[in-house]
Amino acid sequence: MPESSEQPTAWQWVPESQFEVPPTPTTIAIKRWWLSLQAKLQSADDEEAEAPQSSDAVNVNMQKGLVALDKRLSAWLDDTDDSSIKWIICPPHAGVDVIARDFCQQHSLQVLSPPPRDELTLDALDLTLGEENSTTGWYIPELAHGFIRQSKGLRWVRHFFAKAMSGELGKGVVICDSWAWSFLQTLWPTGHLDTLTLQAFSAQQLTQLGFEKEQEHLQHLASLSRGNLGIVSAYAERRFRRQASHPGAQQSRFEMPSMPAEATDYTAFVLHMLLIHQGLSLRQLRQVLPIISPSQLDVELYSLRSSGLVALTDEVWRVTAIGYPTVRQALKSRGLWLDRF
Amino acid sequence: MDTESVKNVAGLFKEITATTLIEIAVIAVLAWLAVWLSQRVIPWLANHLHGKRRLYTLALVPMLRIAILVIALLLIVPLIIEPTLQNMVAVMGAAGLAIGFALKDYVSSLIAGIVAIHEMPYRPGDWVEVDGVYGEVKHIGMRTVELVTNDDTVIWVPHLKLWDNLIHNANNGGPSLMCVAEFYIRPQHDAFIIRDALEDIALTSPFLQLAKPVTVTLNEEPWGTRYRLKAYPIDPRQQFQFVTDLTARGKQRLLELGVTFSEVETTQAH
Numbered sequence: 001m002p003e004s005s006e007q008p009t010a011w012q013w014v015p016e017s018q019f020e021v022p023p024t025p026t027t028i029a030i031k032r033w034w035l036s037l038q039a040k041l042q043s044a045d046d047e048e049a050e051a052p053q054s055s056d057a058v059n060v061n062m063q064k065g066l067v068a069l070d071k072r073l074s075a076w077l078d079d080t081d082d083s084s085i086k087w088i089i090c091p092p093h094a095g096v097d098v099i100a101r102d103f104c105q106q107h108s109l110q111v112l113s114p115p116p117r118d119e120l121t122l123d124a125l126d127l128t129l130g131e132e133n134s135t136t137g138w139y140i141p142e143l144a145h146g147f148i149r150q151s152k153g154l155r156w157v158r159h160f161f162a163k164a165m166s167g168e169l170g171k172g173v174v175i176c177d178s179w180a181w182s183f184l185q186t187l188w189p190t191g192h193l194d195t196l197t198l199q200a201f202s203a204q205q206l207t208q209l210g211f212e213k214e215q216e217h218l219q220h221l222a223s224l225s226r227g228n229l230g231i232v233s234a235y236a237e238r239r240f241r242r243q244a245s246h247p248g249a250q251q252s253r254f255e256m257p258s259m260p261a262e263a264t265d266y267t268a269f270v271l272h273m274l275l276i277h278q279g280l281s282l283r284q285l286r287q288v289l290p291i292i293s294p295s296q297l298d299v300e301l302y303s304l305r306s307s308g309l310v311a312l313t314d315e316v317w318r319v320t321a322i323g324y325p326t327v328r329q330a331l332k333s334r335g336l337w338l339d340r341f
Numbered sequence: 342m343d344t345e346s347v348k349n350v351a352g353l354f355k356e357i358t359a360t361t362l363i364e365i366a367v368i369a370v371l372a373w374l375a376v377w378l379s380q381r382v383i384p385w386l387a388n389h390l391h392g393k394r395r396l397y398t399l400a401l402v403p404m405l406r407i408a409i410l411v412i413a414l415l416l417i418v419p420l421i422i423e424p425t426l427q428n429m430v431a432v433m434g435a436a437g438l439a440i441g442f443a444l445k446d447y448v449s450s451l452i453a454g455i456v457a458i459h460e461m462p463y464r465p466g467d468w469v470e471v472d473g474v475y476g477e478v479k480h481i482g483m484r485t486v487e488l489v490t491n492d493d494t495v496i497w498v499p500h501l502k503l504w505d506n507l508i509h510n511a512n513n514g515g516p517s518l519m520c521v522a523e524f525y526i527r528p529q530h531d532a533f534i535i536r537d538a539l540e541d542i543a544l545t546s547p548f549l550q551l552a553k554p555v556t557v558t559l560n561e562e563p564w565g566t567r568y569r570l571k572a573y574p575i576d577p578r579q580q581f582q583f584v585t586d587l588t589a590r591g592k593q594r595l596l597e598l599g600v601t602f603s604e605v606e607t608t609q610a611h
Contacts, residue, residue: 149545151538151594186551187544265579269547289547291586335392335516335575337551 010205011068016089016195019341022202024223028216032224060209060233065099065198066106072196077107077137083171085164087195091178091341092275093230093321096198097142100175104139109173112138114146114156117277117284121152127159129169139173144180144278149288154187161188178339179275186337197341200227211236224256224325226341234321257308257323259330266292268334270300271319271327274310275339279318353428354421361420372413379405380480384465391576392516399465400514403458403481446501450484453500457481462508468518468577470509471498477578491581511577517553518577522587524568524595525603532559535568538598542591543572548583550575565603 076082090096104111115126140146140160147157161184163169176184178197201209203218211218211232225231260267266289273288274280282301286294301317304310309323319327332338355361380402387398422428440448463469463486467478474496476488485497502508512518526535536557543555553573559566570591574583595602 149547151541151545151590154541154544183551265548265576273547288545290590291547291582333391335550 010201010208011065012199013069013072013196014199016087016197016340018199019197020200021226021341022200022219022222025219028220028223032220060095060229062095062099062102065095066102069099069103069196070106073103083167084194085169085171086173087181087193088173088175089178089181089195089197089341090175091197091226091228091230091339092278092319092324093234094198094228094341095230097175097177099198100173101139101141104141104173104175107137109137109139112140112169112172114140114143114160117145117148120146120148120156121150121287123152125152125155127156129160129163137171137173138169139175141175142278143174143176143184144276147180147184147277148284149183149273149276153288157184158188161190165190177276177278178341180278182337182339183276198229200341201229201232202227206232226325226328228324228341231321231324238322257326259309259326260303260307262303263330265334266296267300267304268331268336270297270304271309272331272336274317274319275327275331279313279316281315282317285317353423353431355423357421364420365417368413368416372409375409376406379409384480387466396464396466396514396516400461402465403454406483407455407458446499447484449504450499450501453503454481454483457486457500457503461514462503463510464514466512466577467514468511468580470511471502472506474498475509516576517550517573518580519571519573520580520584520587522570522584522591524570524588524591525565526568526595527565527601527603528561530566530598530600532566534598535559535595535600538594539568539570539591542587542594543570546572546583546586546590548574548579548586 088100147154203222206218221232221235269289309327310317311320383402387395463478465478476490478486479489480487485499488496539557540555543549550573555572557570559568570587574580
């Protein structure tokens with residue numbers, strides 16, 4: 001389905017503090033609660049099913065997000081006297097990081113990459129930050145890759161913060177995953193940074209972007225994803241694929257993956273570590289969670305993969321877009337440190 | 342005269358009929374059933390929750406039980422005794438005399454149990470130390486409090502201990518419980534490097550409650566330097582694993598930094 005006509009309100013870049021999660025209508029909250037209760041008691045086949053409806057895969061044009069970001073930052077970019085840093089905070093799977101990187105590349109900002117993650121714990125860590133490029137402007141493609149939550153793995157990111165805060169690096173853009181950002185703020189608490197993120201998408205804005213017209217489902221998706229476009233797209237795409245592969249079959253409207261029944265604190269720690277690092281290899285996971293034995297870690301990953309909550313891509317384990325809402329809720333209920341998106 | 346005394350005593354009580362007995366039995370059974378249910382359903386529900394919500398839910402158990410028992414008593418007493426002031430004074434006087442002689446400690450524990458529910462020196466889910474025993478409060482009964490130690494040993498402590506013992510409550514009804522990992526190091530080292538390394542050890546522990554502060558203190562002893570790494574786990578139940586994680590990773594890091602651990606027995610340090 002093509003995206004509808006230009007709707008400037010759908011793509012809004014706002015400071016992190018102004019991010020607002022779309023509300024969850026009470027009826028949807030009750031339905032979701034009831035179905036989660038049913039899911040515990042019955043098999044998945046017995047869940048509430050809906051009649052199949054016509055639905056197309058939605059190909060969201062992120063270009064409008066880029067245009068909106070360009071508009072938002074054009075005055076800052078043109079001001080040669082302004083050497084401040086813009087911090088772009090990206091919820092997982094939302095596509096904010098892709099837009100931000102495109103923006104930086106479009107304006108020919110110099111890449112300032114952290115050392116490879118496996119080198120962050122080396123005694124001879126290279127702390128060079130490429131200060132010589134400060135006059136042309138720079139960007140960090142993903143600050144979450146600049147640390148590893150291990151006793152020697154925080155040195156580079158601390159060094160970076162010290163340099164950035166002192167103004168030595170000059171004008172630049174830092175792109176950072178929201179979970180990593182939340183953790184890094186405990187490491188380097190700063191209250192007055194110039195942060196930006198994409199405002200959450202409400203059901204109405206999702207309609208503008210071309211998602212299906214059924215309001216209740218869109219409201220459900222908007223609140224489930226907390227306005228995260230990537231999560232909405234993943235759920236819409238899954239629905240589309242299922243309908244394409246099983247035409248005429250009934251689908252559960254509110255179906256979500258659930259946490260493994262045998263989930264423990266260790267399961268939550270694995271998921272939390274994957275989120276704050278924006279994915280880790282098995283070796284790195286063992287490094288950050290030495291309290292979990294290697295065989296137990298394998299069991300946890302297998303169990304999470306079977307539940308559809310994590311996936312292995314290019315030897316890196318990541319939380320899936322479909323599993324993210326379930327994971328976030330599970331981490332919240334266990335009192336783990338969350339992002340604010 | 343004797344016949345008149347018997348008549349006076351008998352006058353305190355109502356005529357006990359079969360119906361009265363059945364009513365009393367029904368009230369007692371319903372009360373017992375309600376208590377039994379509350380003691381199973383609420384902990385079951387609480388164990389599906391975490392942090393504050395778990396602790397607050399668990400705290401409902403003793404309160405609900407005392408409320409049920411009071412209601413049952415208020416319903417039963419008027420069925421047996423004519424509830425006039427004179428009658429109540431007479432019955433309570435007699436009961437007090439019997440209790441004073443025969444059931445002093447038992448009743449003292451019961452009363453301490455009621456005081457414990459009001460003052461809350463311990464609640465279900467709290468980690469307390471009473472009389473040298475440290476464990477999690479699993480259940481607050483009428484007469485005793487049930488603790489489960491880290492070695493999975495169940496210990497019943499009479500509420501009576503409340504009157505004259507020090508009760509150490511490590512988390513006092515909340516999810517924050519400070520843990521301390523200790524390191525004993527020979528004195529020839531740079532203390533600030535060690536302090537920073539230990540702070541990072543806590544910051545990188547998955548158990549750490551990030552909203553709470555991490556502190557490192559040290560003091561010199563005749564045999565070397567004692568470091569105390571203080572931090573809070575996410576859930577009080579994780580305290581032993583948290584300290585294990587801090588200690589294991591702390592040792593590993595300190596060895597990398599080339600420090601030498603003291604070999605003096607820690608008990609001599611206190």
